Amino acid sequence: MQHRRNEREGLEGKDGLSLLGDVPLVAETPEELLDDETTPIARFFVRNNGLLPQPMTDADGWTFTVDGEVERPLHLTLADLKNRFPHKTFRMVLECGGNGRSFFEPKAEGNPWTNGGVGCAEWTGVSLGDVLREAGLKDSAQFTGHFGADPDKSGSFEHQAMSRGVPIAKALEEHTLLVWAMNGEALPFIHGGPLRLIVPGWPGSLSQKWLKRIWIRDREHDGPGMTGLSYRLPVRPLAPGADGRDVENRILESMPVRSIVTAPADGTRYPAGTRTLDIRGAAWAGDDAVARVEVTLDAGATWVEAAMIPPRNRYDWTRWQVSLPLPSDGFYEIFARAMDSAGRAQPFRAANWNPNGYGCNVMHRVAVTVGPEA
Numbered sequence: 258m259q260h261r262r263n264e265r266e267g268l269e270g271k272d273g274l275s276l277l278g279d280v281p282l283v284a285e286t287p288e289e290l291l292d293d294e295t296t297p298i299a300r301f302f303v304r305n306n307g308l309l310p311q312p313m314t315d316a317d318g319w320t321f322t323v324d325g326e327v328e329r330p331l332h333l334t335l336a337d338l339k340n341r342f343p344h345k346t347f348r349m350v351l352e353c354g355g356n357g358r359s360f361f362e363p364k365a366e367g368n369p370w371t372n373g374g375v376g377c378a379e380w381t382g383v384s385l386g387d388v389l390r391e392a393g394l395k396d397s398a399q400f401t402g403h404f405g406a407d408p409d410k411s412g413s414f415e416h417q418a419m420s421r422g423v424p425i426a427k428a429l430e431e432h433t434l435l436v437w438a439m440n441g442e443a444l445p446f447i448h449g450g451p452l453r454l455i456v457p458g459w460p461g462s463l464s465q466k467w468l469k470r471i472w473i474r475d476r477e478h479d480g481p482g483m484t485g486l487s488y489r490l491p492v493r494p495l496a497p498g499a500d501g502r503d504v505e506n507r508i509l510e511s512m513p514v515r516s517i518v519t520a521p522a523d524g525t526r527y528p529a530g531t532r533t534l535d536i537r538g539a540a541w542a543g544d545d546a547v548a549r550v551e552v553t554l555d556a557g558a559t560w561v562e563a564a565m566i567p568p569r570n571r572y573d574w575t576r577w578q579v580s581l582p583l584p585s586d587g588f589y590e591i592f593a594r595a596m597d598s599a600g601r602a603q604p605f606r607a608a609n610w611n612p613n614g615y616g617c618n619v620m621h622r623v624a625v626t627v628g629p630e631a
């Protein structure tokens with residue numbers, strides 16, 4: 258069964274992902290398969306909004322354009338990018354804007370991600386800012402617009418499946434990269450190879466795959482994914498289930514703080530007499546740093562702080578671990594909550610219901626049993 262899943266077009270070489278959708282292809286990673294410091298390509302989630310583009314054999318010949326509000330429009334090959342700009346490698350989280358959506362009550366529109374629309378890989382490329390400085394930004398430059406080579410859901414190449422953009426300041430951050438390698442390998446086709454953007458900390462939809470063009474604009478970009486309710490959150494809290502179409506909203510930028518328990522797996526059974534529970538996980542906080550991670554076995558009555566491994570660079574995730582004594586055999590629920598540097602922690606229950614289900618960062622729950630079932 259598992260095997261058949263992985264043979265679907267685009268999921269060759271993937272190991273243990275759960276399929277959320279076939280066309281377009283969407284697959285998330287069960288939390289317990291995110292236990293590596295660096296997420297292996299085989300376990301990295303996949304999210305497409307349209308169909309796959311034509312595969313490209315001559316990667317270095319891939320062309321890409323920067324135009325719009327620039328002094329010197331650029332038409333570059335991947336080889337030019339590699340030869341003309343300093344190379345950067347950072348380990349950074351990529352997370353879908355809808356990660357956690359399935360925990361909203363009532364259900365929100367869109368793919369029912371649990372916590373697995375996320376991974377943390379080593380991305381190699383050049384800073385987009387270095388390329389934009391070569392093009393020379395005009396004073397009128399306000400926003401980017403991103404374009405890929407993939408056709409939309411109907412197979413049409415006329416319309417972008419997704420075309421989002423960021424304010425120029427985000428585009429100029431050193432960590433916003435044009436990427437051709439992932440975990441030291443040529444960027445896999447399914448992850449946007451030969452060339453993609455990585456805009457860390459913000460919704461994954463900004464990290465355009467099969468990147469063909471960056472249009473520098475004098476206003477907010479208005480491609481698919483920028484208008485209507487797409488990637489927007491209501492300014493004032495909505496009653497769960499309310500029609501959010503006509504309320505004031507703002508674009509979701511930095512992703513909220515989140516942690517996952519990557520070991521043990523939900524449903525693990527330990528031998529009777531086990532008196533220590535070793536728990537590991539990962540935490541990240543969009544543009545922010547993770548300030549602390551705490552774990553509870555009693556639904557929040559008492560919390561124990563986890564030890565954190567410092568991130569390698571900005572936008573890397575923070576691995577954490579803690580060993581908790583167990584008073585007896587029995588049934589335990591583990592909840593982990595991370596807090597960001599501004600003091601915002603994860604809630605038990607989502608308070609920010611919105612029709613398209615963005616930004617749900619409720620705590621991950623993992624239940625385990627020690628000894629025979631009670």
Ligand SMILES: Nc1nc2c(c(=O)[nH]1)N[C@H]1C(S)=C(S)[C@@H](COP(=O)(O)O)O[C@H]1N2
Binds near residue numbers: 306407448461464466
């Ligand atoms: N060209 C293109 N880029 C895209 C998308 C897409 O549909 N087409 N989907 C975006 C979304 S919504 C996400 S979450 C990430 C997922 O990247 P991955 O498939 O490499 O995990 O790619 C983004 N880049």
Ligand SMILES: [Mo]
Binds near residue numbers: 352353355460462
């Ligand atoms: Mo996404």
